[in-house]
Amino acid sequence: MELANIEKLVEKYLDATTTLQEEATLKHYFTEGNVAPHLQEYAYLFNYFAIVENEKFTKTIKLEPKKSKKKNLKWWSAAASIALLISVFIGQQQYKEYQQRKEAERIYAQVSKGLKLLSTNLKKGEQAVANLYTYENTVNKLLK
């Protein structure tokens, strides 16, 4: 291909108005060798493209192992939610028990307070009755 034509194409290339076919022409010219010295930088560029476009993905694509991993994840999340459920349930039970114990203690305190009150009042009554006996005894002595 004549140089004038290549120069024109290069201009278009820089403006990004070349077609794919024209770019193929350029690629061909610049990778063949015999590049005009004032266009040397394009040789570097197109040689780079030519090399890089042959780079391959050499590993094999695996579609399975990750899937099982995903399944595992599902199982783990199921197990975690069950554990959470159980712990909430147990926690609630224990809270209830604790509440009950507290209630019982409260009632016990109230009852014992009432009983104490009753016993002091009873003692007072006893005292009064004892006094009464003394009085009666004295009266009897005097009357005899």
Add this chain to the structure above:
Amino acid sequence: MKQSDFLKVVLPFKDKVFRLAKRLLVSKEEAEDATQELFFKLWKSKEKIADYKNVEAFAMTMTKNYCYDRLKSKQASNLTLVHSNYKEKDASLDKKVEYRDSVNQVHQLIENLPEQQKIIIQLRDIEEYDFDEICKMVDMKPTAVRVALSRARKTIREELIKKHNYGVS
């Protein structure tokens, strides 16, 4: 869709996915992981694939988005810059060395471009997609793609001339 059918559809462009991932993520290992991951994703959405007219364009868009996410995520923040040495056949030793230097230079120059220009250069000059396809893949208007491409090409050329002249003088 069976696995064999799926592979028949996706395998032809696995190298393109890998190269785009490598362009964006720089390191080869990262790119390999990304490629692997992307094909998983494609396999998972295999029911949808049947509906797409152009699976390849879809995959390239996915690759671009995936790599962007990777770059944004913390995991990729300590990525190292790894350059592979490109082999050139049929060249004398002097030529070989010279070529390798200049080729690595071009690699570095593209590396320094903004992400968007990087992708477009990759899609156009290396993968040789036409403009319609590129527009779809990067979700840009044709004129914007052309402007970005032109800018990228000019930048690389100017830098190459600069480096070349420094080398001479």
